Amino acid sequence: MGTTWTNSNLGYPRLGENREWKRALESFWTGQLDESEFLKEVKELRLNYLKKQKESGVQLIPVGDFSLYDHILDTAAMFGFIPERFKENSQKVSLSTYFNMARGTADAPACEMTKWFNTNYHYIVPEIGDITPVLTENKPLQAYREAKDELNIDGKPVITGPITFLKLSKGYDQSDFEIKLDQLLPLYVKVLNELKEAGASWVQIDEPSLVASFSKEDVRFIQKTYETFANEVPGLSIMLQTYFEAVNHYEEITNLPVDGLGLDFVHGWEKNIASLEKHGFPADKTLGVGLIDGRNIWRADLESKETALQTINRSAPDADKIIQPSCSLLHVPVTKKHETKLDSVLRDALSFADEKLEEIVILSSIVDEQADNDVIKENQQALQRFSETYRQQSADLTKQREALPSQRKLSFAERKKYQDEKWNLPLLPTTTIGSFPQTKEVRVARQQYRKGEKPPEEYKEFIQNKMQEWIKIQEDIGIDVLVHGEFERNDMVEFFGEKLNGFAFTSNGWVQSYGSRCVKPPIIYDDVTFDKPMTVEESRYAQSLTDKPVKGMLTGPVTILNWSFERDDISRKEVSYQIAVALSQEVQALEEAGIEMIQVDEPAVREGLPLKREEWNDYLDWSVHAFRLATSNVKNSTQIHTHMCYSEFQDMIESIRALDADVISIETSRSHGELIESFETAVYEKGIGLGVYDIHSPRIPSIEEMTEMMERALRVLPTSLFWINPDCGLKTRNTPETIDSLKNMVQAAKAVRKSQETPTT
Structure with missing residues (x-):
């Protein structure tokens, strides 16, 4: 040439x-x-x-x-x-x-x-x-x-x-x-x-x-x-x-x-x-x-x-x-x-x-x-x-999508009345983001099961025992809204990809996420469709162990897209809509099983933002639409949570609001509360949990530092909408760290709750 x-x-x-x-x-x-x-x-x-x-x-x-x-x-x-x-x-x-x-x-x-x-x-x-x-x-x-x-x-x-x-x-x-x-x-x-x-x-x-x-x-x-x-x-x-x-x-x-x-x-x-x-x-x-x-x-x-x-x-x-x-x-x-x-x-x-x-x-x-x-x-x-x-399926996925609602029947203020009546939670309810420590015992058991060395019934019993253990730990600590711990899950995207059609998985396709933390992204190679319920069995079992609400835990469509190697023959928007339609069927299955507090995590929405600002609106529009496709076809009393982590959200508050989640939890601890500044200038009228401690560090946060962060947030956020939680899942932490940190978090929440309650006469 x-x-x-x-x-x-x-x-x-x-x-x-x-x-x-x-x-x-x-x-x-x-x-x-x-x-x-x-x-x-x-x-x-x-x-x-x-x-x-x-x-x-x-x-x-x-x-x-x-x-x-x-x-x-x-x-x-x-x-x-x-x-x-x-x-x-x-x-x-x-x-x-x-x-x-x-x-x-x-x-x-x-x-x-x-x-x-x-x-x-x-x-x-x-x-x-x-x-x-x-x-x-x-x-x-x-x-x-x-x-x-x-x-x-x-x-x-x-x-x-x-x-x-x-x-x-x-x-x-x-x-x-x-x-x-x-x-x-x-x-x-x-x-x-x-x-x-x-x-x-x-x-x-x-x-x-x-x-x-x-x-x-x-x-x-x-x-x-x-x-x-x-x-x-x-x-x-x-x-x-x-x-x-x-x-x-x-x-x-x-x-x-x-x-x-x-x-x-x-x-x-x-x-x-x-x-x-x-x-x-x-x-x-x-x-x-x-x-x-x-x-x-x-x-x-x-x-x-x-x-x-x-x-x-x-x-x-x-x-x-x-x-x-x-x-x-x-x-x-x-x-x-x-x-x-x-x-x-x-x-x-x-x-x-x-x-x-x-x-x-x-x-x-x-x-x-x-x-x-x-x-x-x-x-x-x-x-x-x-x-x-591949890529030759004739299923009419567009018709499925068009049949789904893309907004809730009632506004947040209207459906909050139904949810408050149903859940009857205290002021400043405490919860976690979803996962608990993936100890060596858990990883070995899962590996043995995947290799065929541990029979399915024995593995199921192991997972149920871990859920029992951690439901009791959460109750003993005093957490208000519980999670099942995700012990059966290898990765928050890979787990769902393994159960949906259109995904493939490598044995050794690891990439670096941060530090020594590696992920093995799924490969989306064909149309994504729902096969059968993915999380209902574990969620229903965990709920049977307690009278407190247990959240169903799903990964959102845009995060699944952004954390996968996506197909390159159709648009990313179209792939996200396929995933959303499949997830909407899982949300329905959870609701039918009696799980009516459902968290659909979207930690990766912001990282998919185009690098040129003039292209942001289009991306955010279809990202929000995908989330709403997955989460809108539920009862008024069903509470939809979501989670986002480790990004600067000050410039996308409007899109966060447009998700129309009942509760959104956002990291603030590692950025030293800087996100709170966003709410000092922008009104946010839905439930929000600002992560009060950094789960990526082995240090155990003190009651005092978490109390201080909560009090600052409550100067700009309504107490009635505020939730208390860590800033991310706890799978990478060890058990003593996790328990001690959560104990401090609950004690801090109780102290702030007491100071916020109106004294009776």
Whole structure:
């Protein structure tokens, strides 16, 4: 195709084929590995990942993308952004301080955690405050030297750019953005100069913030940043890398003094192509062509990708080009080679990280006119077999959807009267979000059952015994609305996907969610339809054990969509509606079984928000509609709860209201009550539970700190609508932590309840 074509990767999964990274981390945290043993193990993993990429034929291999927890936490630690509560007497950040920032201690709450753009990965939010940054260590340089010395790999160092880093940080006024940027730029210059002196030819600076909505003033900051790098680090080739969407302010960004610009031609295809065709691309820059989907698991159609390359080349004929994934492969599983239990037609249509590297190399061979025709033929045959075998159902799902109501019969104020009469709950009722500790005993029993080593009746008895145990614990603690504990559930999405039609499940398709927490997203490969009741048996049994209400627990349609690898042949909106119709049938089954307090969790609604604000309304409209399709066909006295966690909701309060849930619980503890500010300026007239303690930290919150959070919330929220709960499910905590924390929560609620009650005369 004329100009020079090479290939590259943008980042590789940290987990390992069998989650070796996760096990090393957790062994270190529990003291089974000392620091030197731990560092030795993770170094071996890191080098193996690099070797694998080299052996696959990748030419530009990223280094510095590996992390011991999170790459944004790495950047914060590298520049000395250590909150005062974690300070130590050394400039270099110790491993204990690093992990304390992520996980918290008994005396110091962890740093806030939130979603990485519109993915299900969570990053640790840097706390800038009044801290003057310093370079504690040059992490990209260490990674570059290690790859060169150990494996003779001339790697491509990866670093999060200063614009994105500051945009994702907190603790400073946005009017001070330029001041903070001016403090950081000399440190970035030092990092880059040291990389240049060490021999690095390319450095990848990740600036995904450039695809989100940003102002003309932000353009000035971006120009200032990259002009500084060009002037003060001459001779170093910088690849300014964007992903997840089309870049904004295309003309200004392509005119920056950088050597390359990486664009996402998967999720940003239409807008990036339109910009290319309208404005062209500078001949003196290298274009990073992100053409292999780094966020989904479907095999690339090589013929259509070749056509896409030709289209791109026509609009940028004189620029050198690098074929690469659309983003880091952090968001997909490592390899499909272990997926021997999957249907072969479906398996042949999948592509995980290792297979995506192969696709990148094959595309490189296509543009070099050295492609193996048999490989391309096999690719087309596999995709054709898949489309002919699946996605051909004729069920009229649209008719089912149109027959469902999408709003409750009565307004919240009207149906609240029915619910108050039915439930007769105290002021400030206490509850939990749903799950209780998934202990080793629970996990082993479930694994034995799934392997056929524990008979179904024996497993059922085990689950019922756990429910009995925790119903009694909740009653003893004094919780008002109980849950069954979800001991039968492996994951809040996978559990439902296994019981609905249209989902497939991998054996080893793990991806990182946060820290060592991994999830195994289901694959939506066909139409989603209801099969039979999924949660009724456990919910009905738990309710039989107590006179207190027990909530039915479901995962909402948008969360199931956002936490799955969705099909790519129909719109996400349409898939969400299919899931909603199926869930509405489960809601009906629960209600018919006498479970009339039902929680339909939607923790992932906000993370699916488009990165461009002008596209928010459409997404929120169909997300709200999907939730209401699932939850509106119930009696007036049936109380619908939902839950959302770890996101900034200040800018979507109206959509939260539009869900029309009777009670919504939202995380506030890890963000230190900042969400409460939303309700100081916006009226919210439905039931709300603001999470009063952080379940992601092992510390046990005191009665006093929870009381203080409740009292602040009650200054802006009606007492009659306020619920008390943790900020998320408790499956990751151990039993003593959970019991002690819930005891404190109930005591705090009782104290505040007493202070709020009107004294009788």
